[in-house]
Amino acid sequence: GAGVSQSPSNKVTEKGKDVELRCDPISGHTALYWYRQSLGQGLEFLIYFQGNSAPDKSGLPSDRFSAERTGGSVSTLTIQRTQQEDSAVYLCASSSSPPETQYFGPGTRLLVL
Amino acid sequence: GIQVEQSPPDLILQEGANSTLRCNFSDSVNNLQWFHQNPWGQLINLFYIPSGTKQNGRLSATTVATERYSLLYISSSQTTDSGVYFCAPRAAGNKLTFGGGTRVLVKP
Numbered sequence: 001g002a003g004v005s006q007s008p009s010n011k012v013t014e015k016g017k018d019v020e021l022r023c024d025p026i027s028g029h030t031a032l033y034w035y036r037q038s039l040g041q042g043l044e045f046l047i048y049f050q051g052n053s054a055p056d057k058s059g060l061p062s063d064r065f066s067a068e069r070t071g072g073s074v075s076t077l078t079i080q081r082t083q084q085e086d087s088a089v090y091l092c093a094s095s096s097s098p099p100e101t102q103y104f105g106p107g108t109r110l111l112v113l
Numbered sequence: 114g115i116q117v118e119q120s121p122p123d124l125i126l127q128e129g130a131n132s133t134l135r136c137n138f139s140d141s142v143n144n145l146q147w148f149h150q151n152p153w154g155q156l157i158n159l160f161y162i163p164s165g166t167k168q169n170g171r172l173s174a175t176t177v178a179t180e181r182y183s184l185l186y187i188s189s190s191q192t193t194d195s196g197v198y199f200c201a202p203r204a205a206g207n208k209l210t211f212g213g214g215t216r217v218l219v220k221p
Contacts, residue, residue: 031207037154043199043211056206089154098207099144099163104156 136200
C-alpha cells in the first residue's frame with residue numbers, strides 16, 4: 001500500500017483481557033518495527049523484525065508482550081492479561097533494509113480500564 | 114544505550130518567525146531522523162540525515178556526527194508547523210532512540 005497501516009485505530013479493553021494489534025507495512029519493506037508512546041515514557045522501541053525473524057526483542061517490557069510476522073509482511077503485536085500501565089499508543093514502522101528511513105503508521109490507541 | 118536530549122522542550126513562535134531546534138546525542142550514530150508529530154499523533158518524516166545538511170522548503174537540518182548533535186531550522190514559521198518535533202538517532206542495532214521532543218506552537 002501507499003503507507004503503513006494499523007488496526008484497530010482505537011481499542012478499549014478491560015484489565016486482564018488479551019489484545020491483538022495489527023500492522024501492514026509498506027509493500028516491499030523487509031524491516032518492521034514496533035514502538036509505543038506513553039505519557040510517562042515517551043517514544044520507546046519494542047521489537048524489530050527483519051523478514052519473519054525478530055533479531056531484536058530487547059524493548060518488550062514483559063513476557064506478556066509478544067509479536068510475530070508472517071509472510072514477511074503483516075505483523076501482530078499481542079498483549080496478554082493487559083494492565084492499566086499498558087495504555088499507550090502503539091506505533092508500527094517499516095523500512096527497506098536498515099539503516100534506511102523508517103516510515104510510521106498512524107498508531108493504535110490502547111486504553112486499558 | 115544512547116541518550117538523546119532535545120532543546121528547548123517548548124517553543125512559542127509568532128507566525129513568520131525563524132527558529133532552531135537542537136538534538137544532542139551521547140554516542141556515534143549510523144543515521145538520524147527528524148519527525149513532526151501532528152496534532153492527530155501521526156509521525157511525519159522530515160529528514161533522514163546521518164550527516165551534512167539537507168533542505169526541504171522552509172525546513173532544513175544539519176547533523177554534525179563527529180560532535181554528536183543535529184539541528185532543525187524552521188524558517189518563516191506557519192501555524193501548520195505547530196506540533197511536536199522529535200529527533201531519533203540510530204546507534205548500534207536497528208532501533209531508533211527518540212528524544213523527548215520539542216513542542217512548538219506557532220501563533221497567528
